[in-house]
Amino acid sequence: MNRPIGRAPWNTIFCMAWFCALGGMARRTTGDEPPIVAETAKAQEAEHDPSSEDDSDHTNPSAREIASDEKKADKPWHLDLGLRLAYPKLHRTKRMLDRRLDDPLKFDVFNVFQDPYSPIDRKTDFGYVSSFAGIGRAETSWFLWTAYLGGGAGKDPNKDRFLNTTLEVDFEYEYYFIGLAAEIYPFLRPEGRPKMTVSECLSASRPFLYTAVEGGYVRGEGEGTYRINGIPAYHDEEEIRDWVSGLVTGLGWAIPIDVDWSFVLTGDYKFDFRKPDEYSGWNVLTAIRYEF
Numbered sequence: 001m002n003r004p005i006g007r008a009p010w011n012t013i014f015c016m017a018w019f020c021a022l023g024g025m026a027r028r029t030t031g032d033e034p035p036i037v038a039e040t041a042k043a044q045e046a047e048h049d050p051s052s053e054d055d056s057d058h059t060n061p062s063a064r065e066i067a068s069d070e071k072k073a074d075k076p077w078h079l080d081l082g083l084r085l086a087y088p089k090l091h092r093t094k095r096m097l098d099r100r101l102d103d104p105l106k107f108d109v110f111n112v113f114q115d116p117y118s119p120i121d122r123k124t125d126f127g128y129v130s131s132f133a134g135i136g137r138a139e140t141s142w143f144l145w146t147a148y149l150g151g152g153a154g155k156d157p158n159k160d161r162f163l164n165t166t167l168e169v170d171f172e173y174e175y176y177f178i179g180l181a182a183e184i185y186p187f188l189r190p191e192g193r194p195k196m197t198v199s200e201c202l203s204a205s206r207p208f209l210y211t212a213v214e215g216g217y218v219r220g221e222g223e224g225t226y227r228i229n230g231i232p233a234y235h236d237e238e239e240i241r242d243w244v245s246g247l248v249t250g251l252g253w254a255i256p257i258d259v260d261w262s263f264v265l266t267g268d269y270k271f272d273f274r275k276p277d278e279y280s281g282w283n284v285l286t287a288i289r290y291e292f
Helices: 010-030 035-047 050-059 061-072 091-100 119-124 198-204
Strands: 077-088 129-138 143-162 165-184 206-228 231-256 261-272 281-291
Touching: 077 143, 077 261, 091 119, 091 206, 091 231, 119 143, 129 165, 129 281, 165 231, 198 231, 206 261, 231 281
Parallel strands: none
Antiparallel strands: 077 129, 077 281, 129 143, 143 165, 165 206, 206 231, 231 261, 261 281
């Protein structure tokens, strides 16, 4: 029996509506995801994105400090070799020299002899230079300690002659010291790189706070003789034997030169506990540091 053209049976219409509904559901499933699913996917992508990790390292100070600590942990020890220029007060020495040199100079009634070169003159000429060596360890990226020892010695002979008279005044000194120092870097310790230029060394340099406890031993001798025709008309001797100890505090600057080498400059003031009017004073230290 033939059906009229233009009419659709009810079951055909129902099937077409059902397939349309399934097509809409399929489009919703393969299209935009729900918010919870999208956020979960973004979080998973962020976990596997290396750029996000780099950003967190650059914005997190603690991460930089930890990375710096791990990098420097391979070479925590260091050796120092340097020089120290001391400028002590020497008030007691000056009073003693003024008193003891008056007697031999009384013979110089015509003022023909030059004043002898004394320890006060050596101080004025920045002549008290000693060498030292130290070994230490960096405990963190901002703190390190150094145990050091050093010393210096010198002699200042003075001899002047006029006619048959001779004036001889000689001075000798020795100074030995040992101490334990600490360096605190508020902006972290500097890091060196291979083949650094001068500008790169200066830009990578860092300041630090410096403090130390120190002990030492000082020996000084002075001898004066006035002779007429080779015969001593006046002779005087003086010896100094002092144990010293004190607290040192100051500021410093560390300049990296290479991966393993750096230059350290320090200016400090020493507070002597035993004889502050004699041995307290300023110091300037320069050292070459090797890290291993």
